[in-house]
Amino acid sequence: MLPPATAPAFLASHGWGGATIEPLAGDASFRRYFRVRDRGRTAVLMDAPPDREDSRPFLFVAEALLARGFAAPRLIAGDLGQGLLLLEDFGDRRMGPELAAGRVDEEAIYEAAVDLLVALHRVPPPPELPIYDRGELLREVLLFLDWYAPAAGLAVDRESFVAAWDATWGQVLAETARAPVLTLRDYHADNIMLRDGHSGLQALGLLDFQDALAGHRAYDLVSLLQDARRDVSPRLEARMRARFIARAGIAGEAAFRAAYEVLGAQRNVKILGIFVRLRDRDGRRGYVEMLPRVWGYLARNLAHPALAPVSRWFEAQVPHHAREPWCQC
Incomplete structure (x- = not known):
């Protein structure tokens, strides 16, 4: 390079x-x-x-x-x-590689990353930031139809795909409009730096936030806990989600969990399209190796009742052989 x-x-x-x-x-x-x-x-x-x-x-x-x-x-x-x-140089200690090498305690570092989000959401987002609205959510999930479906040889119905999502994310859109937070949109272990000699909010350095919007407070949490680049166990995900809910003072836990799963599904479907685009348009083949993990996260999302319309669409339109393992796509 x-x-x-x-x-x-x-x-x-x-x-x-x-x-x-x-x-x-x-x-x-x-x-x-x-x-x-x-x-x-x-x-x-x-x-x-x-x-x-x-x-x-x-x-x-x-x-x-x-x-x-x-x-x-x-x-x-x-x-x-x-x-x-x-x-400014934040050094070489990225959270993802540090976890992979066993040099940091997984639970402790995820606790710190969750607590940072809680703190971030306590201050208003810049008023200049656009809202993470239906148009942007829809544009992103359509990447699945534009890139993944053709690569997998799938002839899928676009109109029913849009209708399924529109039947799903009404609560998310209403909550975003009412109480938006600064949403970094790619908050995960490979974009968090561990800064030696620093404590509190300064201990974690933030990267890759240029696409930030004013969005729902569940978005960056699910980005962190359903990480396309590393396995996050259901147990750890549940513990960190509970920590966020408690520390953020969220009263409606069931409603928040529904929003979390909806945004997780939206993000994971988007990633499926993006990773195939990186291979087919940009010649960057390494990303498709992560697709089985993304499908695994999406399966967790689609099991939630809030995703019933989208789950039915996938059952009807995307046969399981076109999901995982990532074979011929």
């Missing part, structure tokens, strides 16, 4: 001339990341090609998080015309 040709001049113009540039990571977007080292200091260079990525939402949400006391990468320097941002 080579840095953009413009990176050395950009760095030099902001006091980082002669710094070394090392590949760090990419993600499911067109953004790439590099670590910059210079005389004992480090930073992260984000390369977000302006013809493919708009970095302004990232900067806006980062400022909003910082203003609310949360740990988002601080901007050191930027050139939006070139798509280059130099950001």
Whole structure:
């Protein structure tokens, strides 16, 4: 992964001339990341090609998080015309790999991540953020029809698919309109950094929040606890969901659980479409290996009575051989 040709001049113009540039990571977007080292200091260079990525939402949400006391990468320097941002370096300790290596206690770190969401929801979202409304929820689940269904050789009915979702998410939409919270939309173990030497809200560094909206308070919780990239046991999911409900002071536990499952199903159906799109449009094959896990989470969601219309649609339209294992799709 080579840095953009413009990176050395950009760095030099902001006091980082002669710094070394090392590949760090990419993600499911067109953004790439590099670590910059210079005389004992480090930073992260984000390369977000302006013809493919708009970095302004990232900067806006980062400022909003910082203003609310949360740990988002601080901007050191930027050139939006070139798509280059130099950001604070949170180090290498991502929650997902740390858990996989057994270096952190799973229950304790999930408790901290849940408590961060509780704190995040206690402060109002920026008024400029759009609402996570029906149009956006629907656009996302339609990715399943646009990408997964054709790849699996399925001829499915679009009209009944939309009708099933419209019969399902009325409560979610009403609660979102009444009491929206800042919703990061990709809050999971690989986007949470463990920051040595920090405590409280500053102990967890937040990444990949540029798509944030004003949404339902269950969305980021289900994103965390139904993680496409790692197995989260039903036991741990139930304990962390109960912790969130208790600490957030949610009175209607049954209604919240219904919203949680509806948004979990919406997110997992979206992910099924996105991961196939990453393979078929972008040539990034690794993501489809996670599809059996996503189907497993979706099965949990569809078992809830609130998802009955969507569950009936899947039973009628998507035979089980087209779900898991991920074979011919």
